[in-house]
Amino acid sequence: MKHQSPSSGIKKTSGISSWNEINRNLNQLSDEEIINLYYQLRDECSGTGKISHFPNIKYLYATPFEREKDRREQQQWQKKQKVISEVIDWYxxxxxxxxxxxLENHxxxxxxxxxxxxxxxxxxxxxAAEFYDFSPREIMTIIQEKNEDSIIGLxxxxxxxxxxxxxxxxxKCPRQNSPFGMISSLRQLSQIKGYHIESVRGRQQYFGRHLWGGNLWNRAxxxxxxxAIPDTHQDFGPRFETYFNRQDEFMKQVGAHPDMEGPFSGRKVHPETLKELRKLWIAGGAVFFWSLIEEAARRQAKEMNLSIDEYHNKVKTEG
Ligand code: SF4
Ligand code: SF4
Incomplete structure (x- = not known):
């Protein structure tokens, strides 16, 4: 995604004149400045007639600016919680x-x-067992042996x-068991303990935390x-590439836009709806896990002598 289309509102609201300049100056902005600037830009409306859309959504998506705004905003939301939910307390x-x-209590x-x-x-x-050195039965055996060191290794x-x-x-399990439920539980435990950063795929959770987590937090x-970009989804075929390159135009033909208000995913979600959903993600523990992943990533980035954005780009592409 290129961030080269300056919005008329950037200079007006911040004195900064381009998207690149925002991304370079994040450390100089206070929490309120960064959060307010983000929403002022996101809420800039364009379009006429039946379709009003919000062109900056696509420029804000997946930027260091959006990630930094999310970190600071989520910290504020967490601090505001007067009652810690039972589930977070348990984690x-x-x-x-x-x-x-x-393993005996989850x-x-x-x-x-x-x-x-x-x-x-x-x-x-x-x-997965066809492609990797992987066996859900062996995982179950390690769990059942209850050896702390072997479980940490896993x-x-x-x-x-x-x-x-x-x-x-x-x-297919004759006991109707769920190895994938066990594996989900182990992934949670790995993140709670901070062990996930020891593996390439584990530390990619940091990229996921901002990709899927950022989409949830900002676009519900x-x-x-x-x-889904054509380069990484060649299995979708040439028609998908045509659609992808002209999706704004095609969607307008049916009275829609990817970045509009209304019932389409990728939409500009109504602020009250987003507020309600965010409360759920906080109470249910999702934001707690994102903050654990963030904390572990910062620790490892420092050890690697990388900025957090260099670290983000490293884990996105390695492996
Ligand atoms: S009982 Fe179920 S989970 Fe256990 S090894 Fe057999 S199929 Fe896998
Ligand atoms: S859900 Fe079960 S069958 Fe599917 S990849 Fe995971 S362990 Fe294998």
Whole structure:
């Protein structure tokens, strides 16, 4: 995504004259300045007649500016919470407990571990097992042995990130067990403990936290219309490339726009709707996990002598 189309509002609201200049000057802006500037730009409306759209949404998407705004805004939202939800309280408690404690107390992990009889049917049909050195049955065995060091090794490895969460294992398990539920639980534990940054795929959670997390936080949908680009989705074929390159024009023909208000994903979501959703993501623990991922990424970026944006670009492309 190129950020080369200056908005008329940038200079008016900040004295800064281009998108690149904003991205270069983030550290000099206070929390309020950065948050206010973001929404002033996002809310600039363009278009005539039936379709009003918000052209800056696509320029704000996936920028260092949006990421920095999200970090600071989410910190503010978290501080404002007077009551910590039961689930977040539980995650905080888990951070200081052993991994075996988690497996004996996290409801999904507990049921999954006790239901498995190690038959291997899940591995036999697992699509990830065809491509990687990966076996859901072996994961279940490590869990059932309850050896803390082996579990930590698993949480630091690439293994738990190979699963595509397709759910095939659950449908074939004679015990109706859910190895992918167990793997989701292990991913959570890995992030709570900060072990995920030890693997390439684990630290890519930082990119995901800002891609899917940024879409959720700002556009109320994990996928934004402009996410799937033809270069990385050649399987969608040549027609998709034509559509992608002309999607604004095509959508206008049916009375829509990717960056409009209304019932389309990628839309400019009504502020009250977004507010309600954000409260849910905070109470349910999503924002808590994003802040854990952020904290671990900052720690590792410092060790690697990288800025947080250099780190973001590294994890996005490595592996
Ligand atoms: S198919 Fe079910 S019982 Fe068999 S190893 Fe996998 S999870 Fe365990
Ligand atoms: S959900 Fe994961 S472990 Fe289960 S079959 Fe799919 S890729 Fe394999």
């Amino acid at each position: 905080r408690k888990a951070k200081n407990k052993s991994c075996v404690w988690w 409801v999904i992990a507990k049921h999954s571990a006790s239901s498995c009889m190690n038959c291997g049917a899940c591995t036999a049909l697992c699509p 949480l630091k490895s690439e293994t738990i990130w190979y699963c595509h969460q397709c759910g095939s294992c659950k449908t 949908c994990t996928l934004y219309f402009r996410n």
